[in-house]
Amino acid sequence: MERLGRFGVVVVGGGGAGLCAAIEAAAGGASVLVIEKRPVLGGMLHIANGEISGAGTRRQAARGIEDDPRAHWQDVMRLSHGKADPELSWETVSRQGGTVDWLEGLGFDFHPDTPALVHGHEVYAAPRTYWGVEQGRSMLRVLERELRRWVRDGAVRLVTGARVTGALVEDGRVVGVTASREGEGDFSAHGGAVVLATGGYDANRELRNRFLPPGCEDALIGCLDHATGDGLALAAELGADVTGNGTFLPVMGLIPDPARPGFAVDYREAFVEVAPAYRTPHEIWVNRAGQRFVAEDVTSPELRERALTGQAGLAMHIVWDDAVARVADPLLRNGAGDWTRERMAAELRRGRWIVAAPTLAELAARLGVDAAGLTATVERYNSAVAAGHDAEHGRTTLPMPIQTPPFYGMTSVGASILSRDGLRVGTDLAVRNREGGTIPGLYAVGEVLGNDVFAGDNYVGGMSVGPALTLGRMLGTRLAAQAREAADPEGTERPPTREEAT
Template identity: 40%
Template structure:
C-alpha cells in the first residue's frame, strides 16, 4: 500500500470518517482509513448522539410539516444569522437522507423521536432524534458497515496509527507520514480527508484558540486537535476563532482536571429538573434566573462570569427534599465528595460557607436573604419562577461548577465541496475536512442548535464518500 497512489486517505475513524471511508470504498475507491486510537468510534463513545433533520420518514409518519429551509431558518434564528450559510444549507438539505439511511441500516431510534429538545435552544418543531443508546447506537450501525467493508476487502484500516504530517506531492496529491507504535511509514494519496475531530481533549490548544478560557470538557483524549494543527501548518485557515459559548455546566471529575463525566453530570436543565438551588458567582452574587427557559440566555450570562465558574448553593432541607442534582448519582455518593474534592464545600452558616469557597461572606448572605424574600413574596428579583422553598436550614452546601465545552467552536475553513481553504482563500487541492475539525460554529453559529455536530459529521462523510471524492474506478453506490 505504501508505494501505490491511493484514492483517499481518511484520517480518523469516528463519526465523520467511518461513513466517508465506507461509502467511498463501496464506489470502488482505494481507501486507507487510519485511526490513532486502538478502537474506532471517536466521540461517539461519549456523545449524546442527538441529530436533527427534516423531511424524514419518521416526521412524515407523525404528520410533522417541516423542510430543510425551515431547519435553516431555525438555525439562523437561534444563531442570530451567524452560521455558515453554504455549509448549513448543505448539511440541512441532506440531513433527512442521513436519518432515513441510518434507519435502513437498523439504527435503534428512541421511540419518542423526533422531539423538540431542550438541552440547547429549542427548535420550533420536533426534528431532533437520538438512539436508544445515544452515540453508541450510531456507532453500532457504523461499526457493522465498516466491519462488512473490511471483511469484503473493500478498504484497509490501520488502528493505533496516527497521521503526523502531510506534504504536497509535486504532481498533485499528498504524502502522509504515519506513526504506528514506534514504526513510521508513508503513504501517497490523491486525496486526504481530515476527520480527526475537535480539540476538547487538549487544554493548551483550547486556551490558545479561545484566548484563555478554561477548559472543562467531556470530550475524549483522542480529541487532541492534531489534525487541525497539521492543516494549519499547511496554510489552512481557522474560522470562528472568537466564537465560544459555554454549556451550563459541570464539575471536573478530579480537582484541577479538565475532564467532565458527562454521564454523571449535574442536571441543570430547568425543563428536566426545575432548580431548588441558587447559582452565585465567585463573589457570591446571583447572576441568572436559574430556571430561565432559554439555554442560550443562561449560557451568555455564564460567559460573563470570571473563570466561567459559579457555585450551586443549597441547604440541608433542599438536600433532603429535592430530586437528585446529579444524573445517575445517588445522594450518598454526592455527599461523600464533601471534604474530598475542593469543588464541594459545606458549612453551618452562609458566611462560613462563603469563607470556605473564597466568596465574600456578606454578598453570599445577602444573595440568600434576597432569594428567601423572593420565595416569601412569590416574586424573585431575577425573574426566577420556580421558588420551591427558602434556603435557611443549615448546614449549607456549595458545589463549584464551570462552563462546559461540549464541542469546539473554531475550526478549519472549507468551501462547499468541503475542501480546506488555504491562506489566499483558494482550496488546497485534494485536502478535505469534515466533522468537528470544522468547528461547531460553522454549522450553528455563535449558539447551540441541537444535533448540528453529529448530523453534519455523518452527512458530510456520506456526501464525500458517495460523490465528492474522486475515484479511479467506481462500483455501485452504497
C-alpha cells in the same frame, strides 16, 4: 519507512465523520484506507449525547410531524443569529433527514422519545432531534458494524493505533500521508484524496486558548483527549486557512474533576442538570462574590450561558440546604439516567464534588465564595421566596427558602466540548489555502471545520454530529466518483486483497 500502498481515498480519523466518509467511499467503489490514532474507532461518539437533527424523515412522517429541510435551515440561521455559513449549512441540512433514515436502515436503536424538541440548546420550531438509547454509542455501533463489513469485503483497510503525522506532497498536491505506530515504526500511504476527519482541538489547551476570547481560558475541557487539533496543525503547515472569530459559549453544568485539574468529570458519569424543562431548580447559583447572576429557571439556554460568560473563572456555585436535599429531584444526571435520589443522597455523604457545612459562612469558605456576599444573597432569596416574587432576577420558580442546615454547595465551571473554529472549506469540502484557492487533494469534514460554520456564536441542536455524518457521507460519495473517473486502467488502484485488509 513502510509503504502501505495506494488507495483511492485515505481517511484520517475514525470518528463519526471519518466512518461515514469511508463507508460511502467504499460503497461507491473506491479503495479506502482509514487511519485512526486511538486503538478504538468512534472518536467523540463514545461520550457525546449523539443528538442528530434532521427534517423530513420517515420517523417524523410516522408520527404526523410536518417538517422539511428548508424549515430546518431557517431554524439553523435563526438560532445561529444569521452567523452560520448559509451554503455549507444548506449542504448538510438538506441531507440530514436522509442521514437519519440511513441510520434507521442500518438498524440504529432510536430512543423511543425521538424525534423530540430538546431543551439543552435553544429549541427548534419542530421536533427534529434524534438520539440513540445509548446516546452516541448507539450511533457508533451501527457505523462501526457497517465499516467492518467493508473491511471484510476488502474495500476498506483499517489501521488503528496509528497517528498521522504529515502529508506527502508532490507538485503542490497532497498525495498521501505519513503516520507512526507506537513501537511498530512509521509508514506512508498514498491516496487520490486525503480526508482530514481528525475532529477538534478542544483537549489541546494551548491551541484552544489561542481561539478563545480573553477571560475564557478557565473553561473546563469537557471532551475526550484525542481532540488535539492534529488535522488543523497538519493543514496549517500546508498553508490552509483557519477560521477564527473568537466566539465562545460555555456549556453549563460540567463539574471540575478533582483528579484532573482543568478537565471536567466524564460527562457519562455526571453533570448538573440546569435546564428547568428537565428539573425544577430548588437551588441558587452564585458567583465568587456570592451573588446570583441569572434567574436559575430561565428557559433560554443561551441567556444563562451568556450570563455565565460574565462571571469570574466561568464558575458558578450551586447552593442548597438539607430541606431541599430531601425533596428535590437529583441535581446530578447522566445519559444513562441512573442518578436516583438514593445515589444523590450517597453522593452528598461521599463529598467528592459536593461540600457540606453547618453555616452559610463556612460553606462559602469551602466553596471559595465571599461569605458576606453569600449570606446576604441567601437572605434576599429567602425574602423573594416569602414574597413569591424575585425582583432581582425575575425567577418565577421559588419553591422553598434555603435555611435548614447542613448547607450544601458544589462548583460547576463553564466548559468547552467542541471546537468553534477550524479549516476553511467550500461546499466541495476541499481545504482552502490562505490565498483563497484550494490545496489540491486535501479535504476536511467533521469538527475539524469548527462548529461556527453550523451554529454561528450559539449551539444548534444536533448540528455537530449531523454535519459530521452527513457531509462525511457526501464527501465519501463524491470522492468515490472522482476515484472512478481517475481510475487507473492498469489496475494499480485496486482495492487491497482480503489478506491485506485483515
